[in-house]
Amino acid sequence: MAKQARAVQTRRAIVEAAASVFDDYGYERAALSEILRRAEVTKGALYFHFPSKESLAQAIMDEQTTRVRVPEVGSRLQALVDITHQFAYSLAHDPLARAGTRLSIEGVFLNGVHPWGEWFDMVARLLTEAKEAGEVLPQVNPEETAEFIVSAFTGVQLVSEAITKRTDLRGRVAILWHNILPAITYPGVIIRIKPDGAMDPSLVLREDETAETPETAEAGETAEPLTTSPAAS
DSSP states (O other): OHHHHHHHHHHHHHHHHHHHHHHHHHHHHOOHHHHHHHHTOOHHHHHHHOSSHHHHHHHHHHTGGGGOOOOSSSOHHHHHHHHHHHHHHHHHHOHHHHHHHHHHHTTOOGGGOOTTHHHHHHHHHHHHHHHHTTOBOTTOOHHHHHHHHHHHHHHHHHHHHHHHTTTTHHHHHHHHHHHHHHHHBOHHHHTTOOTTOSSOHHHHHHHHTTSOOGGGGSOOTTSOOOSSOOOOO
16 A cells, blocks of 8 residues: 555656646657656656656646536536636646646647547536526527637636736636626526636635545556656657
């Protein structure tokens, strides 16, 4: 168990170091040597968990949607608003969220799969549930609207990053919802939805800090280490 715990800690240190490097330099300019330096691990330890820079980038992008927590009960439309504020908060405070977003925007399509799919699916699911609950107008197509919302959020956060380093991002997200809500829901529903979020995202995400991370469910260092290592960038 102690060996497994160390494996989990090592993997987490590598992921967090890689996220900070990708956030600072982007995919092409990110050097494995700098990731090793920040993680304070050996090259062998890195390759034990990740056979390449590509696999590291994939691990970070896979974690993007874990930076939000969808409420299990209550308005599905408010839940959708709230997760955008949670992710806006994460972009301002979490290098992993920023790195995943930067990799996505740079077009790092690993294995031919675009990085927006999980976001599209999550938003479409909430819109479908909201529509079934009578919160969303009948003519709204959940899949098309989900892609529009994700795209709009991406543009808003890019502008916020360029102008204020995302210090005003949550305010811009609230403005985004002030403009989207009238197009997708009823006036009687709008008055119940809080465009600036119904929950403090810092409190929601702080509760998740002690929750199980993706790698804690893994078996740790149970596989044989790689016998060869790809060239570091």
